[in-house]
Amino acid sequence: MVLVTGGTGLVGAHLVLHLIENGENVRAIYRNLESIQKTKDLFLLYKKENLFEKIDWIQADVIDVPSLEIAFENVEYVYHCAALISFNPKDEDLLRKINIEGTANIVNFCVAKAVKKLCFVSSIAALGDLKENEKIITEEAEWNPEKPHSDYAISKYGAEMEIWRGQQEGLNSVIINPGVILGPTIWEQGSGILFKRIEKGFPFYTKGMTGFIAVTDVVKIAVELMKSDLINERFTLIAQNMVFRDLFNSIADALNVKRPAIYASPLLIEIFWRIDWFLSIIFRWKRKLNPATAKSSYSKNLYSNEKIKKTLGTEFIDIHTYIKEISSLRS
Template sequence: MIVVTGGTGLVGAHLLLHLVENEESIRAIYREPKSIEKTKSLFQLYHKETLFSRIDWIQADIIDVTSLAIAFKNVDYVYHCAGLISYDPNDEDLLRKVNIEGTANVVNFCIDYKIKKLCHVSSIAALGSSGPNQNDITEETEWNPEIQHSDYAISKYGAEMEIWRGQQEGLNVIIVNPGVIFGPGFWNQGSGLFFSAIKKGFPFYTNGSTAFVGVTDVLKIMIQLMKSDIVGERFTIVAENLTFKNVIFSIAENLKVKKPKFEAKPWMTALGWRIDLFFSTIFKTKRKLSKYSANSLHSHDFISNEKIKNALNYEFQSINDVIKEVVSLQK
């Protein structure tokens, strides 16, 4: 039996579909009944509705120990995909609770129930930062607590510390650190907002860059790592390092809509996060742009994928092909 936490998110939902297609015995955790509909819609998108009923759904929350206990009974392997993604500074406490405390709970149950192997989905946000004489960021790049990190990055780094604690207590673990993940079926949240915003005519782009990857590559690598003898390792899962401009223009071309016309300069995004802070304070709305996320739109870190390519002899799908697939399935 395999347990998947976060089965109603982008990675978890696609992982469930792939595992069920391969006739695995699957149990998935959900918090609210309505959230399951997102996963069900993904199965429908791929015309796999008949497979959806094979999933054993358990209502639980990774921060609620009592509800979580039943999910780990008679389980051999765990994919921990659940987590909170937010760059709103007001979510600092919730990020730490969900991503760090929630992961600690998952690790504890894996130890208690003698799980054979745990795969944890982290993020490139939890990687270290490049120094003056270092161009590429790898799995070995050291985390520098002295520089600015988002609350999200800190929470994902803290979650990884819980995974390594589990390893020290005898648990077989694997960590994957994906870049920005693109995949079909989730246009109204996370990275899907790239597509929905551009379709509506979002006018701006920046020349900063980051690492991107398709969801199919992420789950294929996770499954291969879980079936391998590899334990106690972390792997960055990125296909390409691209500028936001190139990615946004590619999405616009595939959607057949107008490309954004205006480059958002650093001074513009600096002004933008301050305006966003002002209005969110006055009207008690959720932050859309923080100081950290505004700065990240202009950064140029290069994330290396050499370790996973060498470990599995893996070749990634190009991001342009991923974008084409997302757009074609969404129509």
């Protein structure tokens, strides 16, 4: 039996579908019935609704230990995809609880139940920091606690420390660090928000840069690593390092809408997040921009995918091609 946490999220739902298509017995955990519908909708999107009933759903939560006791019965392999993704400073405690404490619980059960192997879906946010003479971030980059990191990045790095603890206790595991994951999903969540905003005429672009990857590549690589003899390794997963302007233009072209035409300079973005903060206090609405997301929009970070390419011979889906593919699913 294979257990997938976060089976109602973008990666988890695609992973569950991939595993079932390949004949695996899959158990997935969910917190409420509404969240299951997201996964069902994804199966329908791919016209694989006949496979949905093969999922063994268990109501559980990574921070609820008694519920995990049931979820881990007869489980041999675990894909830990569940996580909170938020850059809202108000979510700091919740990020630590779900991402760090939740991962600790998963590791403890894997050790106690003698699970054969665990795959943890981390993030490039948890990778280390560049030194003065370095230009590209690899798996070997060292985390510098003196440098500023978002609460999300800190929580994912803390989660990785729990995985490393499990390794010391005899748990076989692999860590994957995907870049920004693109894929068809509920369009009000994750990368889907970006597609929705650009479709509605979002006017701004930036010249920041980061790594991107298709969700199908993330899933394929995770499964390949789990079926391999590799243990206690981490792998950066990005298909391409892309400037945000190029990404936005590609999405706009795929959706047949106007490209964002106004350059949002770092100074302008710094002004925007401060205005957003002020208005959120006055009108009590959820912030759309904060210091962490503001900085990431104009930071230029290059990530290396050489390790996974050399290890598995991976060939990634071209991001521009994939954007066209998932944009066609919106119609």
